Amino acid sequence: MKVAAGKSFLQVEDEGIFQIRTHADGPAGKLPLSEEMLKNWPSGDLFGLSQNAGMGWSPKEMLGPQALILNSHGGIRDPDGSPIALGYHTGHWEIGLLAQTAARELKGMGVVPFAAHVSDPCDGRSQGTTAMFDSLAYRNDASLVMRRLVRSLPTARSLMGVATCDKSMPAMMMTLASFPELPSILLPGGVTLSAKEGEDAGKAQSLGIRFAHDEVSLEEASQTLCNTCASPGGGCQFLGTAATSQVIGEALGMSLPHSALSPSGEPVWYELGIRSARALEGMRKMKLTMGKILTPSALRNAMIVHAACGGSSNLILHLTAIAYHAGLERPGVDDWDEVNKLVPRLVDALPNGPENHTTAQFFLAGGVPELMLKLRDLDLLDLAALTCTGLPLGQNLENWENSPRRSRFRDILHEQDAVNPDDVVMDLSVAKEKGLTSTVCFPRGNLAPEGSVVKSTSIDASVVDENGVYRLTGPARVFHSEREAMQALKGLNDRPIKSGEVIVLCSRGPMGAGMEEVAQITLALKHLPWGKNVALLTDARFSGVSTGACIGHVGPEALAGGPIGKVRDDDLIRIEIDRETLKGTVDFVGTEEKPLSPDEGTRILEERKGHEGMAPDPRMPEDSRLWAALQNVGGGTWGGCVYEIDEIVRRLEASEAPPKNKIQSGK
Numbered sequence: 001m002k003v004a005a006g007k008s009f010l011q012v013e014d015e016g017i018f019q020i021r022t023h024a025d026g027p028a029g030k031l032p033l034s035e036e037m038l039k040n041w042p043s044g045d046l047f048g049l050s051q052n053a054g055m056g057w058s059p060k061e062m063l064g065p066q067a068l069i070l071n072s073h074g075g076i077r078d079p080d081g082s083p084i085a086l087g088y089h090t091g092h093w094e095i096g097l098l099a100q101t102a103a104r105e106l107k108g109m110g111v112v113p114f115a116a117h118v119s120d121p122c123d124g125r126s127q128g129t130t131a132m133f134d135s136l137a138y139r140n141d142a143s144l145v146m147r148r149l150v151r152s153l154p155t156a157r158s159l160m161g162v163a164t165c166d167k168s169m170p171a172m173m174m175t176l177a178s179f180p181e182l183p184s185i186l187l188p189g190g191v192t193l194s195a196k197e198g199e200d201a202g203k204a205q206s207l208g209i210r211f212a213h214d215e216v217s218l219e220e221a222s223q224t225l226c227n228t229c230a231s232p233g234g235g236c237q238f239l240g241t242a243a244t245s246q247v248i249g250e251a252l253g254m255s256l257p258h259s260a261l262s263p264s265g266e267p268v269w270y271e272l273g274i275r276s277a278r279a280l281e282g283m284r285k286m287k288l289t290m291g292k293i294l295t296p297s298a299l300r301n302a303m304i305v306h307a308a309c310g311g312s313s314n315l316i317l318h319l320t321a322i323a324y325h326a327g328l329e330r331p332g333v334d335d336w337d338e339v340n341k342l343v344p345r346l347v348d349a350l351p352n353g354p355e356n357h358t359t360a361q362f363f364l365a366g367g368v369p370e371l372m373l374k375l376r377d378l379d380l381l382d383l384a385a386l387t388c389t390g391l392p393l394g395q396n397l398e399n400w401e402n403s404p405r406r407s408r409f410r411d412i413l414h415e416q417d418a419v420n421p422d423d424v425v426m427d428l429s430v431a432k433e434k435g436l437t438s439t440v441c442f443p444r445g446n447l448a449p450e451g452s453v454v455k456s457t458s459i460d461a462s463v464v465d466e467n468g469v470y471r472l473t474g475p476a477r478v479f480h481s482e483r484e485a486m487q488a489l490k491g492l493n494d495r496p497i498k499s500g501e502v503i504v505l506c507s508r509g510p511m512g513a514g515m516e517e518v519a520q521i522t523l524a525l526k527h528l529p530w531g532k533n534v535a536l537l538t539d540a541r542f543s544g545v546s547t548g549a550c551i552g553h554v555g556p557e558a559l560a561g562g563p564i565g566k567v568r569d570d571d572l573i574r575i576e577i578d579r580e581t582l583k584g585t586v587d588f589v590g591t592e593e594k595p596l597s598p599d600e601g602t603r604i605l606e607e608r609k610g611h612e613g614m615a616p617d618p619r620m621p622e623d624s625r626l627w628a629a630l631q632n633v634g635g636g637t638w639g640g641c642v643y644e645i646d647e648i649v650r651r652l653e654a655s656e657a658p659p660k661n662k663i664q665s666g667k
Contacts, residue, residue, distance in 0.1 A: 068153050072119055074117075213491070238359060470579065
């Protein structure tokens with residue numbers, strides 16, 4: 001149709017529009033009401049039955065137990081799978097199909113399923129754009145809306161959460177954790193397949209910087225970006241935040257054994273929807289609620305699995321938030337430090353190496369239950385922790401160990417991809433032989449007095465000494481925006497980044513930029529030949545695909561008075577990270593002309609004012625500014641960026657003067 005301006009939009013092109021009704025016969029039959037229902041049920045419950053009939057549900061099947069399926073579906077698909085309107089990412093593109101599969105199974109068991117969706121953004125799509133200012137804040141908003149949806153269906157007797165990616169999975173787990181009295185199950189949406197020839201989604205995000213340095217041609221970049229996502233559904237092919245969140249959900253006991261990282265759209269993925277529906281109805285019948293599953297033991301098991309798989313550092317935020325919503329004591333820096341010093345990394349998967357197997361290959365190698373078998377044999381898990389199967393973890397692992405499902409999937413990996421599953425999920429001796437080190441280190445020092453995070457296991461081995469220690473003392477290059485830092489990395493400004501320098505990116509924490517992910521920078525350093533000789537220090541956070549000497553989550557953040565906001569260009573920064581003992585420091589130590597000890601550096605920093613260029617990003621939305629202020633009351637980054645309602649209310653009530661009524665004052 002030709003689009004024209006003005007009154008042409010009122011032209012009649014189809015006479016059929018005038019065939020219009022104001023009344024219809026309505027649904028046939030009658031509702032199975034009783035005198036007791038009419039006398040005692042709330043009017044909302046009765047009217048709800050009318051709504052159900054109006055949507056076409058059979059009156060004869062109206063009174064079965066109700067289940068709510070929350071999911072993160074996005075986009076509009078034609079029945080043949082082709083797009084009518086695109087989703088933000090593949091992770092939520094096929095989720096609706098998984099929810100449909102589960103709903104059909106529930107209906108077949110006499111359950112009355114309801115469904116609602118809260119979609120989610122794509123952190124990959126958001127990189128380097130203003131969309132990143134909303135990314136972490138969105139997690140809280142999505143969980144808040146999901147919780148309202150659950151409470152808005154008070155007749156629901158069970159709850160299923162179907163999600164996949166960086167924000168939807170943590171938000172969904174926070175939501176399920178908030179209803180300890182409900183039987184609930186998490187159904188992870190799986191991962192996308194890898195291209196037979198090409199690059200994974202993480203490496204592909206560095207094509208711009210590699211092109212700027214003549215590492216790839218325009219033709220190569222164009223072809224690679226076209227086929228990076230080899231199938232239309234699922235989260236990315238690496239252990240980023242999306243995949244790690246799925247792993248954590250299973251480790252917590254919220255989802256079925258061998259459910260995380262199932263390839264989206266494959267038969268085993270659909271089967272997982274059926275198995276999860278059956279498990280949820282079983283939970284309802286045995287009165288197994290989420291409050292009985294999310295315990296301190298489950299939380300510690302999940303932290304151990306995170307360390308053993310080399311998961312995304314973002315889960316330090318998200319798992320802490322899940323603990324808060326479950327009413328559990330939130331783990332602090334010392335708790336994470338203790339776990340990571342105790343637990344070896346046993347999984348070789350993207351982006352940690354050494355061979356960089358994909359998440360789908362990790363699934364075929366046995367996934368989470370296979371990893372937990374190894375951890376069981378090291379006596380690291382609480383095997384009595386109850387799971388959504390109704391069985392304790394130890395029994396689940398015994399069942400997995402002896403199942404044909406385990407052996408057949410592992411055989412497929414060996415025969416189809418020529419990959420030994422024992423090289424993906426390893427025994428401790430094999431992991432040590434291959435040089436795998438524990439996952440995360442939490443450096444402190446005069447630039448990070450509250451702590452910071454580095455995925456030490458993924459620092460390039462060639463810049464680590466024979467004792468497993470990474471050391472770099474180099475001049476600071478201070479930036480207050482990711483774009484400025486990227487321009488310097490690409491050599492597009494008057495002072496390009498050089499080998500041996502330390503990029504200091506500040507004012508990008510929650511108060512400055514919504515604690516954006518700066519994966520652009522970390523991926524650039526990973527894929528530039530000299531990038532391993534450059535370090536990054538920031539109060540922002542990283543994508544799970546990030547590697548190298550990249551230190552984030554620096555606390556306090558610059559705009560909260562943190563010393564990172566007092567660093568100047570050419571200040572000497574000294575970084576030491578022991579990958580074996582997981583001890584690390586990050587200190588200002590003077591200048592090349594006047595070196596100082598860390599203690600002397602501390603005194604200088606205390607006397608300095610914040611950098612003159614330090615300010616919240618002017619493009620940061622008001623919604624995210626509000627989120628930043630509220631989460632800061634709840635403990636900030638190390639508290640999981642949650643809303644601690646009692647403390648927020650206490651501070652509001654303690655304020656001396658009430659806020660002015662802008663409407664009454666004419667503003």
